[in-house]
Structures are given as C-alpha cells and as structure tokens.
Amino acid sequence: MMDSLGSVTLRPWPAPQEELSQEDLLFKIEQLASERGHLRNITEQSLQEDIDAGKHVPEATVEADSADLDEKEKDAPSGQDQRDKVFKAAQEMYSHLEWAKFAATNALDLVSLVLSQDPNKRSLTFFSPNFRDQGLNQGIPFGSFGISRENHEHHNRRPEEVQRMQDLEHRQKVVAQGARMGALDSAVDEILKAAKHLEKEMRRETKYWHEIVSVSDKGWPIQRLRQNARHAPFAVRYGLPEASDHFKARGFAPLQMDKDGSIILDPTLALKPKTFRVRVSVDGNITGTSQLSVEDDFANQSLEKSIQLARDSLLEEELYYEMSLEVRHLLAYGVDFRDSVIYVDAPRLGNASQDRKLLIDCIPRNDPVAGGQGHEHDWLARNVAEALRLLLAHEHSMRLYRRSQLPPPLTARTREKPPPPLLRTLLAVIRHVEGVDSLYVYLGLVTKTLYTAGLDVALNTTRETAWASLAETLKASRKDLSATDQLLEIFMKPFDGKATLTLPTSNGVQPETLTVVTRTIIGQPTFGTEHKLTLSSAMTSDLGLFHQHKFATVEEVKSYLDWLISLHITHRLLKSEYSSYAQIRSQDPRLTVRCKESKKGEPSLKDIKVQLNDGQLKATLMAADSPPESDDAEQSHTWSGPDDNAALREVIRNWVG
Incomplete structure (x- = not known):
C-alpha cells in the first residue's frame, strides 16, 4: 500500500475557468514566488515542460520529499500504533468539536441575550435549549446583559482645538x-x-x-x-x-x-305648514270659513313650535289625503272633486231652496283670508273641520286597538284596506240630522194642530237613540277603549232616530201609537236614510193596512202620515161616535153621516171629509156621493194654530145635528 503511494503525485483539482479578481491574482503571484523562486525564471515554456515531465515543484523540494519519504518508510510504525494514533486523533477531534459547540452555543446565548433588550426581538427560539432550561426558566430575565462601546483613546489636544471644541x-x-x-x-x-x-x-x-x-x-x-x-x-x-x-x-x-x-x-x-280648510258656500257666495288669520313669522319660530306646526301640518295633509281617496266612492251622494277642492252638500240653513255646499281643501297656513266674504256661517265651517280632525284621531286610536287584538285567520286573498270613513260619517250625520229634524218639525206641528182640534195626542222624539243612552253607555265603559273612543265610535255606526206619536182612541182606554224609526247609513244595505213606520195592531186590523211601511224620503212619510191620520180620525174616531148614523163607502178619509131631518121630514145624507196637510187640519161637510175633487163644500173648518179653540167633535156635531 505504501509502495503504491510513493509514486503518487498530488495535484490540485482543476477549478473551472473564470476571471480572476485582483485579490486572487495577487494570491497566485505570491504562491508562484514561494514555489518557483523569482518570477523572472518562470516562463510559459518552462511551466509546460514541467507539466509534461510530471513535475510541478522544484527539484530541491522533490529531493527533500524523497528523503523524508525514505526516512518515514524506515521509521513507519506498526498497525496497532497507527490505530492508536487514529483513535487518539479522533478523540482530540471530538473534544475540539465539543468545545467548538460549547463556544458556539455560548456565543449564541450571549448575542440573543444582548438582542433581547429590544422587545420586538425577544423569542425563546433564539436561545439554546440548555440555556432555556438552566437560565430563562430559572429566572434570568430578558435584556439582563448589555454591551456598550467606549472610546479609550487619550491624547492631548492643541489649545485652538480645545477652544474650537468648547465653542462648538x-x-x-x-x-x-x-x-x-x-x-x-x-x-x-x-x-x-x-x-x-x-x-x-x-x-x-x-x-x-x-x-x-x-x-x-x-x-x-x-x-x-x-x-x-x-x-x-x-x-x-x-x-x-x-x-x-x-x-x-x-x-x-x-x-x-x-x-x-x-x-x-x-x-x-x-317647509311651510299647511292647514285643512272648510268653507260654506250659499248660492256661490262664501258665507263661512274655518281658516283663521295667522300673523306669526314662521321663519323665526322656536324649534318646539316648528315641530308642532310640522306635526299639525302632517295631520292636516293626511286628513285631506284620506278624504280625497274616499271621494271616488261617494260620487252618487252628491260629492264632487274639482281643482283639488272637495264639494259636499251642506246641511240646510234656513231657506231650503238655496244651493248650499261645503268646500274642503288644504292650503298653506299663512295664506291670507280672502276678503269680501261673509262670516255668518263660520261656526258651521269650524265645527265641521274639528269634527273631521276628531274622526281621523279616532281612526288612529282604533288602528292601535285593532293591532293589539288577535289577528284574523290567514287567507290567500289580500285584504283590502279601505280609507277611513270620514266623509261617509259627515254625510251620514248631515243626512240624518236633516231627515229627523224635518220629520220631527212636521210631527210637532201635527201634534199642536190635533191638540188644538181637541184631540188628545202626544209626541215623543229621539234624534239618535245611541245619543239618548250615552250616559248609560259610558257608565258601563270598556277597559280596552277610552270614553272618547267609545263616544266617537257611536258616529261610525248607523244612526237611528225614533219618534212615537200617540193618537186618540175611540174607547179612550188603550192608546194608539205610530212609531217612525229613521235609520241613516252611507253603505250597505241602506245607502242613505230610510224611514220605517210601524202601526199598532188595532189600527192595522181596523183600517186594513200593513203593520210596517218603509219610505226613502221625508216627503213620502209626511204624505202617508197625513192620509193615515185623516183616515184614523174619520174611519175610527168619527165612525165610533156616529156608529148608527155613519157609513164608510171608500178608503178615502171620508165618512157618510145621516143628518137631522129636514122640514119635509126626510133625513139627509152628508159626507164629512177630513184632510191633514202640512200641519193643517181641515174638516169639510159635503153632499153625499160628491166627487172627491169637488169644491162644493157646504161647510168647512180649518185648524192651523193654537189660536183656534174649536174642537173637532163639536164642529162635526153642530153640522150633523
């Protein structure tokens, strides 16, 4: 192994060709100078020859290396020595690594502890696990270690420099x-x-x-x-x-x-407030208005006054708006809508032949009152305006009452919400008062006339039965409705007037009564005023009439009562008094009576005709079987006032003898 390594030449790994920086170039020059000596002997040709010969170092260096290698081969240790040496080197390396790790963790903890002075750089992950367990968890606070930089240079400055520094x-x-x-x-x-x-x-x-x-x-x-x-x-x-x-x-x-x-x-x-105005027109001339003169400056009003005027104006506009919607359902009752003005027939004011109208509109509150108009009917216009405002306020109260009750069952059909009955109630009151007043004036005149004629009669009238029992109704007041709402609720129901006329009887024991009930409602099933006359059972059986009769106008009631009272006087009173001498030949108020004997000793037959017309009672003695329209009256007497003290029975007795 060592023999094979002896001929091995170590060369640097070829680095990729890249441009050398100035620092790298200086490093290469220093390396060449240390390896080859002076740079003057280094040429490209000499370097190439050394590369071809396998030489990259000077010969002296090669020879020295060869000598060292021979010495090492001679002094080469055994395998056990090599292993012991390698193990020792590994232990030293491990100890160096442990020390390096210890130094690195200490440096990391020190830098992290210094940086922890900044609250934004405090995190446990910046510290080593050992320091977190042994330091931070044991109470070492963040930022407990700091570093400062101090300048320890000391030198003596020149006086001018010292002066300059002091001045600065x-x-x-x-x-x-x-x-x-x-x-x-x-x-x-x-x-x-x-x-x-x-x-x-x-x-x-x-x-x-x-x-x-x-x-x-x-x-x-x-x-x-x-x-x-x-x-x-x-x-x-x-x-x-x-x-x-x-x-x-x-x-x-x-x-x-x-x-x-x-x-x-x-x-x-x-906004300029508005007001609800009602005017009374008689034959085209304004004779009354509900508008009051206003002198206040609306621009300088207080806040509370402005809010109140806005509330009043809103109520007036709503009242006019609801009545405008209601007009289209009341065209058949003489109500008209032209040029933003509602025209309604006014109640009778004296002369019945006059053209009377109520003109209803909504105008700015500060409009001046028109001059050149009468003021005799201002009371009527103001009463009508206030009544309509009360009806709208009552409608608001009833809406709250209806919402507080149990709702009706759900249906697929959409429930229509008709406008509140404001004009309907006004028309009903006007027509009912006109009807009952006209009828009761007639009945009062008839009562006075019959009483003057010596007939025992009595009259009891009630303009509205609900008004007559108002005290009892309010005593038994309901807890869910106030007394004001109960009072105004009466005006939303049909009006019923009742008049009872007690007539004289033939026997004088049981009185005979005529009852006239006047009902007014602008809606189903009446659509106006209806008069229902009820006769006593004795009168219906004696005169052969129906028990009840219905009439649409006061004139029809008057005409029928004139005929009925005249028929009662002739067919019941006079017939009962002259039963053996009287004879009924027709259904007219006419009675045939046998009069006293004439000079020749022959009895004569005469017709007694009784007529009641517009409160005047007229009795006429005529020839028997004369035509009904005949004016050949032998004798007649008329009762038209309280000044005539002659009794009917005495006058007839003087005629018959």
Missing part, C-alpha cells in the same frame, strides 16, 4: 436650549389651541344638548341615529305612530348640529 459645545447647548424653548412655546400654543377648541366644543355640545332636552321635555320622542352620528346624532319623531305609511315615513326629522351648537331645522321641518 457652547453653540450646541445654546441651540439645544433654543430648540427646547421653541418646542415648549409650540407645545404651549398647541395646548392653548386645544383648550380653546375644547371650550368651543363644550359650548357647542352644551347648547345642542340643552335644545335636545328642551324638545324632549315638551313630550316629543327623541331617537338616536347611527348614520351621520357626528353632525346629526339625534332625530325627533313628530309624526303620529298610527298614521298611514306615507305620512308615517315623513314624520321623522334629524336634529342636525350647527357650528355654534344650535339645531338646524331639517328641510321637512322648514
């Missing part, structure tokens, strides 16, 4: 002091500026909160906003909670903050 140090101190003073001045300015800004913001917030509390104390609900919370953190809800969807959405306004902290009016609050 003095200037640096002055500059630093000036910089500190400038920074302090800037800091003071910033603090003063921040204090002024804070004071301004405090005054601004105080003023804004003061106005917010003022609005809340007036009863307006305040709500916090999420959007734009910096400039408008709160909003006021001034709309009615049970209003229609369109007007409920409009009843909400943010309370924006101005630069000085005051509240800026939202555009919805800054």
